[in-house]
Amino acid sequence: MRDNILIFKAFLLDSYRELNAKKMFWLVLVGSALVAMVFACFSIEGENVFFFSYNCTSVLESFGMQFTTPEIFFKDILFYQLGVDWWLTFFAMILAIVSTGSIMPDFMSQGSIDLSICRPVSRTKLFVIKYFSGLLFVTLQITIFTFICFLIIGFKADSWELGLFSSIPLIVCFFSYFYCVSFFLAVFGRGTLACIIITLLFWALVGGLNVTHEVLTFLKVDEERAQTRAEERGEAFSNEDFEMLAKTYNIIESIRFFLPKSSETVHLIRRCLVNNAELNREQEKSKKAQEEVWGRAREMRDKRDKKELSEKEKKERDTYFDDRLQEGLDIVDIKYGVEKAKRDQSFFSILGTSFVFEFFILGLACWKFNRKDF
Secondary structure (H helix, E strand, C coil): CHHHHHHHHHHHHHHHHHHHCCHHHHHHHHHHHHHHHHHCCEEEECCEEEECCEECHHHHHHCCCCCCCHHHHHHHHHHHHHHHHHHHHHHHHHHHHHHHCCHHHHHCCCCHHHHHHCCCCCHHHHHHHHHHHHCHHHHHHHHHHHHHHHHHHHHHHCCCCHHHHHHHHHHHHHHHHHHHHHHHHHHCCCCHHHHHHHHHHHHHHHHHHHHHHHHHHHHHHHHHHHHHHHHHHCCCCCCHHHHHHHHHHHHHHHHHHCCCCHHHHHHHHHHHHCCHHHHHHHHHHHHHHHHHHHHHHHHHHHHHCCCCCCHHHHHHHHHHHHHHHHHHHHHHHHHHHHHHHHHCCCHHHHHHHHHHHHHHHHHHHHHHHHHCCC
């Protein structure tokens, strides 16, 4: 047991030195630190958000970013929506795939692998140790980014949110879904460039299916709401469009069942940060924002109309603004309906099926690695 631990530490140290020698590792590390430090430049005074001295409240509201407390602003909008969704799982993800794409191909090159298999350790252990040592890259990046954000949120919002650290294992899981594909390709004889390109294409495929699934979920929730309203009014509702949408939704769900749930895995972070009560308050504030926007639009229209309107014109104008307001409120309800539908998914249905895919890919790669002649 002790020998295995020493061997594992030796391989981890080798991997760390290999990553440390790469400029990409330091590029992502500096990038993560800079993104986290940019968050420290935001401040909140009342209901206004300032970036240094610039009031950017209207900019955030134009993107539909609503917050109820400084705590929600820093941990949900800055950390999750910008830090996790854009930096860690998009830009940093691309850099991580490129950086780690050469780990296994370089390791399996003639000379490097010969020295490793001469050690008193089985090939399976060697394979597993090398795989987990490759995950060290992402773990270090996320840990540093999360710790800096934890301090910023603690001092800025007076909220020491331990839920932020849930992002470390969850984003490592997110990365591992695609890193295992790169590992699989390397064992089956693909070079560094092929591993990187095919892994990025697979990531794009999964991402495209995720976007399609989210759009279909949005439409499905909208149709369900329309059906409920029609039943309440006693009106007839056409099921043809709904049935077609349901069939398409089920087909996409069936395809995604065998693939890693990358977007749902990342969304688990938000479930750890924002509880249902906070989510309901955000929904109510979003509705109030819609009412204020269309209320101001109605007032501006009244001031602009110089001539006296007839009763019919006033009714048409009021109907127009009432319809636009209702559309805005419906979009808010649908948006949060989709969010609540995501929260209904169990951790097992998200992580369990994703790990089945990962273990299957790694199992094939390990089998090939054990049978491969070096």
